[in-house]
Amino acid sequence: MGYASIKTSLPGNRSRELLERRQQAVPKGVSFGAPLFAQSAEGALIQDVDGNTFIDFVGAIGTINVGHCHPKVKQALHEQIDQFIHTGFNIMMYEAYIELAERLARIAPGNHDKKVLFQNSGAEAVENAVKIARKYTKRQGIVSFSKGFHGRTLLTMTMTSKVKPYKYEFGPFAPEIYKAPYPYHFRRPQGLTIDQYEEYMVEEFRNFLITEVAPETIAAVVMEPVQGEGGFIIPGKRFVQGVYEACKEYGILFIADEIQTGFARTGRYFAIDHFDVVPDIITVSKSMGAGVPISGVIGRKEMMDQSDPGELGGTYSGSPLGCRAALAVLDIIEEEQLNEKAQKIGFRVIEKFEQLYDKYECIGDIRGLGAMCAMEIVEDRLTKTPSKKLTNEIIQEANKRGLLLLSAGVYGNVIRLLMPIIITDEQLDEGLKILEQSIETVEQRRHIFTN
Ligand SMILES: Cc1ncc(COP(=O)(O)O)c(C=O)c1O
Numbered sequence: 001m002g003y004a005s006i007k008t009s010l011p012g013n014r015s016r017e018l019l020e021r022r023q024q025a026v027p028k029g030v031s032f033g034a035p036l037f038a039q040s041a042e043g044a045l046i047q048d049v050d051g052n053t054f055i056d057f058v059g060a061i062g063t064i065n066v067g068h069c070h071p072k073v074k075q076a077l078h079e080q081i082d083q084f085i086h087t088g089f090n091i092m093m094y095e096a097y098i099e100l101a102e103r104l105a106r107i108a109p110g111n112h113d114k115k116v117l118f119q120n121s122g123a124e125a126v127e128n129a130v131k132i133a134r135k136y137t138k139r140q141g142i143v144s145f146s147k148g149f150h151g152r153t154l155l156t157m158t159m160t161s162k163v164k165p166y167k168y169e170f171g172p173f174a175p176e177i178y179k180a181p182y183p184y185h186f187r188r189p190q191g192l193t194i195d196q197y198e199e200y201m202v203e204e205f206r207n208f209l210i211t212e213v214a215p216e217t218i219a220a221v222v223m224e225p226v227q228g229e230g231g232f233i234i235p236g237k238r239f240v241q242g243v244y245e246a247c248k249e250y251g252i253l254f255i256a257d258e259i260q261t262g263f264a265r266t267g268r269y270f271a272i273d274h275f276d277v278v279p280d281i282i283t284v285s286k287s288m289g290a291g292v293p294i295s296g297v298i299g300r301k302e303m304m305d306q307s308d309p310g311e312l313g314g315t316y317s318g319s320p321l322g323c324r325a326a327l328a329v330l331d332i333i334e335e336e337q338l339n340e341k342a343q344k345i346g347f348r349v350i351e352k353f354e355q356l357y358d359k360y361e362c363i364g365d366i367r368g369l370g371a372m373c374a375m376e377i378v379e380d381r382l383t384k385t386p387s388k389k390l391t392n393e394i395i396q397e398a399n400k401r402g403l404l405l406l407s408a409g410v411y412g413n414v415i416r417l418l419m420p421i422i423i424t425d426e427q428l429d430e431g432l433k434i435l436e437q438s439i440e441t442v443e444q445r446r447h448i449f450t451n
Contacts, residue, residue: 003045003427004402004434005053011035012050031165033058033406034399041068044423046404054399055431057419058406062228062260065287065342066332067422073290076328080320087320089118090313096323100296103330107269108298110278115304117297118318122259122285123151125295126222128312129281130155133220133253135311136303140175141218143208143252145182147410149229150222150257159222161230162410178213180205180243182227183235186365186376187384194236201235202242215250220281225271228260231409232374232416234367240275253280253303259295263287264333264421267343267370274369290329294322338421342371345428349373349417352432360439362390362446374408374416386411390442397438403431 011019011034018037036048044067046054059065066073080096089097101116108114117132119125130142144150144159151157152166158173160166167173181204188197209215221243227233247254256279261271265287272279280303285295296318297304333339346368353366353375364378377394379385391413395405408416419431 002402002430003053004055004430006400006402007052008050010052010400012048012052014049018049033395034404036399043067043069044420044427052402054402054404055419055423055427055434056404057417057431057435058404059287059418059420060291061286061406062265062418063286063289063291065263065265065338065421066290066329066336067420068291070290070328070332070422072328072332073292073325076324077292077321080324084320086316088315089318090310094320094323096320096327097318100318100323100326100330103327104284104296104298107330108282109270109273112278113301114298115301116299117304117312118323119285119295119297119314120293120316120319120322121151122283122295123153123156124314124317125259125283125285125297126150126156126159126257127153129222129255129257129283129297129299130220131312132281132297132299132303132307133255135306137219137251137253139217139219141178141213142176143178143180143213143218143221145180145223145227147182147184147227147230147233148179148222148224148257149227178208178218180208180212180221182223182230182233183239184233185236186367195238198236198238198242201239205239205243205246209246209250215246215252218250218252220253220255221247222255222257224257224261225275226261226266226369226372228416229408231376231411231414232367232372234369237275240272240277244277255279255281255283257283259283259285260418261372263329264338264342265370265418266372267339267346269333269339271369271372288329289322289325292319292322292325294318294326296326332422336422339370342421345371345419345421345423346373348425348428349432352436356436356439360443362387362439362443371417371419371421374414376409377413377415386413388412390446391415393442393445394435394438397441398434401434401437403434403438405435 039049105114150159155174158177183201256272262284281299357363365376377391398405408414
């Protein structure tokens with residue numbers, strides 16, 4: 001018997017009722033992937049309020065690497081609730097915050113001394129990383145990258161690339177933010193090999209420091225080692241190292257935004273580990289808390305110590321529940337060897353993607369780093385015209401069969417996989433099979449309409 005099980009039309013009656021209430025009470029600006037409401041979740045499965053079971057290839061957008069409701073996370077949370085829920089770390093401190101800081105400092109790349117600050121959300125972590133970089137360098141400029149995503153606050157929205165829906169009519173934006181080009185191998189100019197293209201992109205970055213902003217005014221470059229919302233775009237080592245070298249040359253801090261890529265997603269604790277670069281600062285969140293809001297900034301000691309008491313922090317920042325969940329997550333990654341598991345998932349997914357690529361013309365590109373895998377959907381391979389329409393149709397077909405999927409990319413035409421890394425082989429295979437059936441159905445329909 002399969003794991004996915006759809007017993008009602010979607011959405012079912014109970015979800016429909018809740019959707020109606022949601023439409024009255026919640027602004028439409030808060031989007032939803034599927035018109036469904038959750039009842040329970042465990043491992044890589046979610047059950048909705050109508051009794052339908054879905055295999056989860058979204059993991060709350062990369063938040064559930066250790067799986068839904070992992071017993072160790074639940075136990076840690078129960079224990080913490082029985083002790084105390086919140087004292088405010090800036091009022092009465094607690095050990096879990098310190099222990100988490102110590103452990104993250106140990107696993108983050110580089111042998112230098114580090115300190116760690118905790119917040120609640122990814123955007124807050126990026127905001128704080130920028131504050132720390134500015135305070136330390138006494139410079140104001142911040143460089144982020146085209147197609148990047150860093151959050152929805154004023155500063156992080158400014159640093160983000162995709163105009164609609166993230167920025168449209170939300171200006172004026174924060175000053176002193178500059179956007180540098182980021183490689184996109186699939187859409188590179190024709191005639192360039194990947195090596196030539198990477199070299200060209202490093203030169204472009206150097207040119208950017210001449211044409212757009214003077215390097216001595218830049219506090220930090222903030223880079224996603226693999227772009228998440230941007231469409232799971234993986235740069236080459238040459239580009240990441242080239243940018244890093246330029247940073248070192250001009251005293252610019254290198255900040256790796258690991259909010260989507262961290263905590264075993266790519267087969268390492270941090271994706272930047274693949275590029276042999278030691279960032280000055282790393283931002284983390286999402287899977288760090290297994291669903292409990294927590295984020296962090298890991299940085300060189302001397303940088304983190306520039307701010308005076310009260311200049312950093314927040315009411316709920318680094319809450320006891322968040323810290324306890326994150327400590328459990330670190331234990332699980334180690335004990336269940338999730339880095340190795342993510343690599344195995346990646347092999348399995350890419351193997352399947354290669355078969356699908358050979359069969360279906362709408363798959364323009366397949367790519368992945370560890371368990372951070374994606375396929376890019378196009379109208380045809382010759383023009384590479386992005387097809388958001390086909391992408392959405394595939395996702396809807398998958399939902400109907402009991403698989404949760406999510407798109408990404410500036411053109412909305414990338415299907416990204418962020419399944420819990422604890423997913424079983426059988427669940428993974430079943431999910432990939434549903435993905436195949438969904439593509440097959442959409443391709444057949446397309447051919448009926450075009451022939
Ligand atoms: C790379 C990256 N940075 C920052 C953020 C913002 O995180 P949050 O939504 O928790 O503010 C995200 C969220 O998707 C992200 O992927």
